[in-house]
Amino acid sequence: MNKKSNCLSDLRERILSQDIAPGSGLDEVSLSAHYEISRTPLREILHRLAGDGYVEIEENRGARVTSMDLSVMRVFFQTAPMVYSSIARLAAENRTGQQVGVLKSTQVLFAAAARAGDTADAALLNHQFHEQIGQMAQNPYLLISLRRMLIDHTRLSQTFFRPQSEADSARIVKSIDQHDAMIAAIDASEPALAIDLTLQHWDLSRDQMEKYVRPDPLPLDVISMKDRRNAI
């Protein structure tokens, strides 16, 4: 049993961290060998991952990690503010004291990982932080949307917690502070404030993600050295 749940969570983490790239095929035989379980429970895990939107399964053609093509990305950026702010409002309205406690402890771990530059941990703890806010909303219908969005969000924000400049580091600190403010708003049952902070948080995250999606172009003189048809 331990091996199985370990397999499930490990696959989730590897997909979220893009350790397994979007669109990659997942081979049943090699995976079951790697996790030391037989194909039957592994297939079960793949179906669970498919239900959560981590992978897509095609009849007789196996499972592959859910892809992130450009059309889906457009929709992602379009939809996230609505879902996130709805969740934030509901979380502020419906959270229990116990849940706030859990969220605070996650935030402590997240802040430590983010400040220490533990990229993978920071990204996953950030994921967990937002998942927990989703649970506070007590709305199963929106929670599944949020979860689906967080998969892509975490995959896209890979670079966020791997600072390349002073400005990047400043953004990480700002992100941590925003989390603290969101906790306070939720704890104080202030839906309007929670929404506002969530949208600010989204703006910060979005800017970074757009950079990841559309990085600075390569220097022009390098391109000109090659056959242009191949370079473009």
Next chain:
Amino acid sequence: MNKKSNCLSDLRERILSQDIAPGSGLDEVSLSAHYEISRTPLREILHRLAGDGYVEIEENRGARVTSMDLSVMRVFFQTAPMVYSSIARLAAENRTGQQVGVLKSTQVLFAAAARAGDTADAALLNHQFHEQIGQMAQNPYLLISLRRMLIDHTRLSQTFFRPQSEADSARIVKSIDQHDAMIAAIDASEPALAIDLTLQHWDLSRDQMEKYVRPDPLPLDVISMKDRRNAI
């Protein structure tokens, strides 16, 4: 293969029609015998149904049909207008001509079944109609929320297509007309109108569902004939 997909769709339909009641346990052995497939593919089907929100699976305790307790119902009524109107807007913005054609043919079948009093068919075709609008929205994040809501919606609207009075029949006709108007709005790419019509459609459906959830109380004199502790 045919047996398997038949099993999947049949279980879906039976859950949607409340032929299998919310909360019911699903026994692997008897189900696999009934559908003439072995337990392995049946378990796979149960996991798929779990991913879609039709059933819930608990470790070592099997699958049961997703329950509809009162707290979830509150959330359902709270969330539906937002999800439905968002989907309607996106459908009007993003639909393709081909999809409109499919929707129209579903509507023809639906109208026929609803007018003929084919209760089960009408409910399932109504489900399919709204599912297809969901697909038009081209938004995988909201589509899964819509699907989850439609499961409960279809289960709750069981009585809608089984008219008990002249007023009930009138509501069915009105519902058919609203579908036609929604198709026209989507076809004409008029998001604002589509949202408006969708909310009207929701209001009609909601009133009927609330009656189902909170039916008229039994006549008081009947209750008074029995031991009150047992009757209530």
Next chain:
DNA sequence: TGTATAACATATGTATACATTTTGCACATA
């Protein structure tokens, strides 16, 4: 009578052999 425990029955979970489908490659043909 009530409770605890052990044995049994039943249901779910896993491994593995076998069946079916897809895929890749060699080779033939236009």
Next chain:
DNA sequence: TATGTGCAAAATGTATACATATGTTATACA
């Protein structure tokens, strides 16, 4: 060169036997 065909290899799908967990009943004991 491009396209098509057939076979072999590899992957996915299914059936079944066995392992493990759960629930129930019977019995012992307080």
